[in-house]
Amino acid sequence: MTNESTEPAGPAGPAEPAAASGGGARTWLREHSELGVCVLLFALGVLVLTDALTMNVDIAQRGPIGPRTVPFVVGAGLLLVGALLAVDVLRGGRGEAEGGEDVDLDEPADWRTVLLLTGVFLATAVLIGPLGFPIAGALLFWGSAYALGSRHHDRDPLIAAGLSLFTYFVFDNLLGVPLPGGPLMGVL
Structure with a gap:
């Protein structure tokens, strides 16, 4: 039989908790x-x-729900979720590592896609004033589809134009949110 000790060999003696060592705060x-x-x-x-x-509300309230209700609910919800998450973390809860089914965490970032999408969004911001939302929106939808890998050059522009026109009419006519129409809306 061998004589085995449960304490580590060496001058330091038994292992100390991480909190008692020099890097305790960092480790915690x-x-x-x-x-x-x-x-x-x-x-x-x-x-x-x-x-x-601090919201200055000059409009007379027409019911039990005023313009401050949603910000109060959202703010209280953020505080509640923050408190619940803090309690969970302090009780030992840990977030799961990325477990996406088609995500390879060892691969580098796809900067080409990120830069293409950034360019499409910036171009939309510049072009929405002079061209209007229907044209700039179509370029946004088509450019985003292209940047994300779609190569259906015959179908994508048609879908983008239809989606852009539908979005324009829903926001402008049904929801009452005015969007710039541009030269195309003078024709229609």
């Missing part, structure tokens, strides 16, 4: 990094509630 923060999300949720909740409280 690293193990509870989700608390950063809690701080962000609390800050957003306080910001939304502060903004709702």
Whole structure:
């Protein structure tokens, strides 16, 4: 029989908890990094509630729900979710690692797609004024589809134009949100 000891061999003696060692605070923060999300949720909740409280409302309220109701609900919801998440993290809860079925975490970022989408969004922001939403929106939808990998050059522009016109008419006519029509709306 051999004589085995449960204590590690060496001058340091038994292993000490990480909190008692020199890097204890860093180790604790690293193990509870989700608390950063809690701080962000609390800050957003306080910001939304502060903004709702300082909102200047001149319109007469026509029912039990006024313009401050939604910001109050959203702000309180952010505070509640932040508190529940903080309790979960402090009780030992951990977020799951990325488990996407088609995501390879070892692959580098696809910067070509990111740059193409950025260019499409910036071009839409520049062109929406002079060309109007129907044309700029069609370019946005088609450019986004192209940047994300669609290569149906005969079908994609037609879908983008239809989607853009539908979105324009829904927002402009049904919802009462005026969008710039551009030269195309003078023809229609």
